[in-house]
Amino acid sequence: MKISIFCVFIFCISITHQNSTAQAEFRAAAAKVDISPANGVSLDGSISKNGPVTSIHDPIHARALVLESDSTRIAIVICDLCMAGREVFDHAKQLIQQKTNSKIPVSNILIAATHTHAAPRAIHIGKKPIDDEYHRLLAEKIAAAVIQANSQLAPARIGYTSFEKPKLIACRRFLCKPGTVGPNVFGETGERIKSVAGTSSGVIEPAGPTDPQFSVLSVQNLAGKPICVLGNFSVHYCGGYKRGAVSADYFGYFSEAIETNLRSRQADPQVPDVIGIMSNGTSGNTGAFRKSAGQKFSAFEAMLFYGRMLAMDAIKTLEQISYQNDPTIQIIERELQLKVRRPDKNRLAWSEKVLAGPRSKWPHRWSKIYADEAQHLSKYPESVSLKLQAIRIGDIAIASCPCEVFAETGLEIKKQSPFKKTFTIELANGYGGYLPPRKQHELGGYETWPARSSFLEVDAEEKIRLKLLSMLEELKR
Ligand SMILES: [Zn+2]
Structure with a gap:
């Protein structure tokens, strides 16, 4: 008796599901808004002394992709910023919720920074009035990009593919022979890592793997016209900047090359044109391997080379993608409390x-x-709360956290994820600093030294990784 009631129940669910699937319409749109700062806004971090802004070498943008299926509407926004604090992103999310009449609620929005170093660190609010003013405008412009995309939603299809580019990435942390690494910034000896700071005569090998996967998320209208191509790669940045000059680095050149090469020859003013977006996967311990092509670059040239090459490679893969017309969309976010290394x-x-x-x-x-x-x-609290997100778009999954994540963490998430097509987005929804795994903390080096750029407890990586994996499992159920 119990079994037959259960069967009827399942049958009803199944009918409801079939009906909703039949009626489901997947819609999408993308838009971008220029977020270039005014002269005088700070580009400084404590180590990188780049600012204040004196010129715009190439404009920086907030690039938004809005997706909707079965009345679940989400926004993914990637901003050409070094990083941004949770306050700025939360302000933008509130504006989006308010101006879309809660069609896109705060909990359905992922906003992340690319980590170009030639853009503001929109975080230390209160530094100067001009920075505060920029942070406020930034939140409004991020919201404007989403609102524009939101107003252009149209029937669409979505697909994913990836390719590998191992020669463009290098691990920037090197394992060294014992006793060959000089004292760290605190005067302590015994570290085994030579990274962006420090010297050693005994380098053995890179201290970690790299993730050479380049992910491509492609959104088209039902006639096959591109709406958005979102790339995801795991290189810190390209660099080769000039002091005071703003640049979106290779993230911007990738996006621009996508837009230039896929733009309709006879663009219809009523139909929004394609938007390129480049997100950062796991760049906490990886740098750009600029000389891999045997070329020498002057200022700003390497980023152009990287961005355009990756865009052309991404475009070549678009034809092999199989698209979904009615993907399930789900997004979940969880707060994770982590201790601070005060x-x-x-x-x-x-x-x-x-x-x-x-x-x-x-x-x-x-x-x-x-x-x-x-x-x-x-002056930091004993512990902080970080926002973690997991998104499902049909058989594609995205996991995000606010940190500068190491390659091994992203590789493990991709390997353990119940979704074969999984990629990660770092520096999302706030800023949690570097996230070295415990093993890397034990080896030491720049990324582990306590500072506002590396402040989470030693086991934060494991806790975040396991939490994100459990969230991905939750989406699979
Ligand atoms: Zn950096």
């Missing part, structure tokens, strides 16, 4: 000594920066 009494005493003392006493050329960072971190 300085202890000894570190604070060291910090005060360094800040009061002469340069000749510093153990490392960046010691004063890290002494200052220790003071900032001492």
Whole structure:
């Protein structure tokens, strides 16, 4: 009896599902808004001294993709920023929810930074009035990109493919022989890593893998006209900037090349044209392998080479994609509480000594920066909450977190995900700093040194990875 009731129940669900599938209409649209800052806005981080803005080499944008199926509407926005704080993104999300009459609620929005270093770090709010003003405008412009796409939704189809580009990526952390790495910024010895800071005469090998996968998410209208091509790759940035100049780096050149090459010859003013978007996967420990093509680049040239090459490769794959007309869309987000590596009494005493003392006493050329960072971190709370997201679009999945993620984490998520077509987006929905796995913390190096750019507990990577995997499993059910 129980079984027959259960069967009837399942039968009813099945009919309901078939009906809703038959009526489902997948719709999509994309748009971009220029977010280039005014002269004077800060481009500085504590180590990269790039700003204030004096010129725009190439404009930076917020690029939005809005997708809808079965009345679930989501937005994915990728911004040409070094990073952005949760306050800025949350402000943008509130505006989007409000201006779309909650058709796109706050919980259905992913906003991430690309990590071009030649763009503002929209995070240390209160630094200067001009920065605060830019952060406010930024949130409004991010929202404007989504609102524009939202007003252009049209029947569409979506598909995914990927290819590999191993020669364009290098791990930037090197494992060295014991005793060959100099003292770290705190004067401690015994580290095994040479990274962006430090020297060693005993380099053995790269300290981690790279993820050479280039993911392509393609959205077209039902006649096959491109609406959006969203790329995802795992290179920190290309660089080769000039001080004070704003640039979207290779992320911008990729997007521009997609738009130039796929644009309709006879563009219909009533039909929005294609938008290119480039997102960053896991770039915490990987750099661009600029000389891989045997070429030398002057300022701003490497990014052009990278961006255009990747766009042409992505375009070549579009024909092999099989598209879905009625994908299920789901997005879930969870808050994860993580402890902060605040300085202890000894570190604070060291910090005060360094800040009061002469340069000749510093153990490392960046010691004063890290002494200052220790003071900032001492004001951080004991723990912070990070927003994690998992998105399902048919048989495609996206996992995101606010950190600069190491390649091994992304590779593991892709390997363990119940969705074969999975990619990750970092620096999403806020800023959580570098995310070295515990093993990398034990080896040391720049990315592990406590600062506002690396402040989460040593086990944060494992906790975030496992949480994201459980969220992907939840989407599969
Ligand atoms: Zn960086």
